[in-house]
Amino acid sequence: MDKQFDYLIVGAGLFGAVFTDLATAAGKKVLVVEKRNAIGGNLRTEEREGVQVHLYGPHILHTSDAAVWNYLNSFGRFNRFTYHPVANFKGKIYHLPISLQTCYEVFGTANPADAKRQVAREIAEENVVKDVSAESHALATIGRSIYKTLVKGYIEKEWNRDATTLPTYLVGQRPISYSFDTTEFTEEYQGVPVDGYTPILEKMLSRAEVRLGVDFLKDRQELSALADKVVYTGPLDQYFDCKLGMLEYRSLVYKTKVMDGTNYQGTAVMYYTDRAVPYTRVIEHRFLTPDSCNSPKTVVSFEYPKEYRGPQDEPYYPIQDNRNTQLAQKYLKLVADEPVLFGGRLATFANLSMGECVSQAFTMAQSEGLIQK
Ligand SMILES: Cc1cc2nc3c(=O)[nH]c(=O)nc-3n(C[C@H](O)[C@H](O)[C@H](O)COP(=O)(O)OP(=O)(O)OC[C@H]3O[C@@H](n4cnc5c(N)ncnc54)[C@H](O)[C@@H]3O)c2cc1C
Structure with a gap:
């Protein structure tokens, strides 16, 4: 029986969206299933009171790969944001890194x-x-x-x-820099999209059929039967029903407030390094797009660390200690026997930056013959 789609993409995050764009541009029919009720994965942004809010933490593109930069800029305008984080310890301010x-x-x-x-x-x-x-x-x-x-x-x-x-x-392995340069990222191209990431990902997905609120793992046989190939971007261990053990993550919770005025803390990201303060960072979103935000309000997110207990929690940072690294290697060996392609940060249990994630999707599209090497 002919399949309805060439590819089934599991996950409408950055990896899934880039691969979908490249596949549909090459004339392939693509179905995307996303278990959340919205696209974008952890890059999702939403406008509140005229401010682009990064729902899953501040996301700054940083890459030295001109192909990645030009590709992403073809979907939306990035500003010249350069990240200079600061820390607050007992009320005194320090520059990072x-x-x-x-x-x-x-x-x-x-x-x-x-x-x-x-x-x-x-x-x-x-x-x-x-x-x-x-x-x-x-x-x-x-x-x-x-x-x-x-x-x-x-x-x-x-x-x-x-x-x-x-x-x-x-x-971190980064040595102290004995210079007054306080820039976090060293890559040539850096910025934040002035209209947020969501419109960019919407454009990438625009030629595909997207089904929201669908958990592939709950219906994998029926969904897989719809397409010639499956690209999976969800958690590596969950694909295998955690049969070798659960991979550990650290989770986070963001508590977001709209505040009067245009300047709460004077910077996009403030770290709180005193253990007595319960949150780890405070993000003031308008400072990520300072030149294009004209709102009379400001939106501030307080980031709290949270235990990751399994699929019911959001996996944020993979815990890459010996136990988890070895366990991930065991799962990755099983991947080779599966009739499925694995990509993105969760399916590879890697701390991928956005630039690395896009490069990984390019590489998969090349090996699928969708784009030239
Ligand atoms: C707090 C934080 C801040 C970051 N900041 C930066 C930054 O400033 N700069 C940078 O370059 N990178 C940053 N990153 C990394 C960036 O978030 C990743 O590179 C990017 O999100 C990877 O995209 P992805 O598609 O692989 O994963 P995700 O964005 O996680 O997308 C995976 C998608 O798959 C869906 N899914 C999972 N399981 C299933 C299933 N069973 N069925 C259907 N759908 C499923 C998920 O709901 C999700 O939408 C940050 C990461 C974190 C955690």
Whole structure:
């Protein structure tokens, strides 16, 4: 029997939308099923009071791949947003990522030599073995003062564990930058779409049939029978009914408020690094599109960390410790035997940036013969 569709795409997030666009542009018939009642995955934005609100956390495109940048810009205009995050610790403001500016704010050192000397002195005083835990790694690389001000409280509330029991990768491998440059991302192309991500993804999906509120895993045989091929972008372990064990994530909750006035905190993202403050970040959305937002109001989201207990919770950050990395490898070995293509952050259990996610969709479309290499 002839199938109605060439592809069934599971998930209308960035990966599913890019692949759908490339497949339909190549003349393929595509059905997209999305378990939420809206498209966009974690890139979804919605306008509130004239402000583009990033519902699943602030999303800033950063890539050095001109093909990715040009492709995304063909669907909507990106601004020149450059990310300069700041942290609030007990009411005092510090610049991130950790730079000479941060050293000045923590130690009062005004030049690289003094800052390096201070950090080296603290590292020597601690005399810890570097790679035991997030705490030992931080004490051995950035010293006690910066760690206690900007890292410890944040990672402990984010992961709800003592930093002495957290894996080293969580404190990052990025060395202190001994310059006054406080830019977070180093890639050539950076920006945020002035009209939000949702219109971009709507355009990508416009030639496909999209069914919302459909969980592929609840009806997989019937849905798979509709198409020649299935592209799955949902959680890797759930595809296999978690038969080898559950992959762990950290979840988040955003509490969003509309406020009078146009300036609550003066920046897009403020980290709260004191463990006593229950939220981890505060996002003031209008600062992501500062030149194009004319609203007389401001919309602010408070980000709270949350346990991930399984499919009922939103999977945000994959916990990439030894247990989960090994478990993901086992699942990925099973993928090879499946008549299904796996792509995107959830189906590969990877912390993919948007640029990496689009490149991954390009690669899959190339290997499917939908676009030229
Ligand atoms: C808090 C946070 C902030 C981030 N900020 C940035 C940033 O600033 N810059 C950047 O480059 N990247 C950022 N990222 C990464 C970015 O979110 C990802 O690259 C991108 O969302 C990946 O898209 P995706 O399609 O793979 O996954 P998702 O966006 O998760 O899409 C997957 C879709 O599949 C659907 N689905 C799952 N299971 C099923 C099922 N069984 N049936 C039907 N549908 C299903 C889901 O509902 C979802 O809509 C951030 C990530 C997080 C967690």
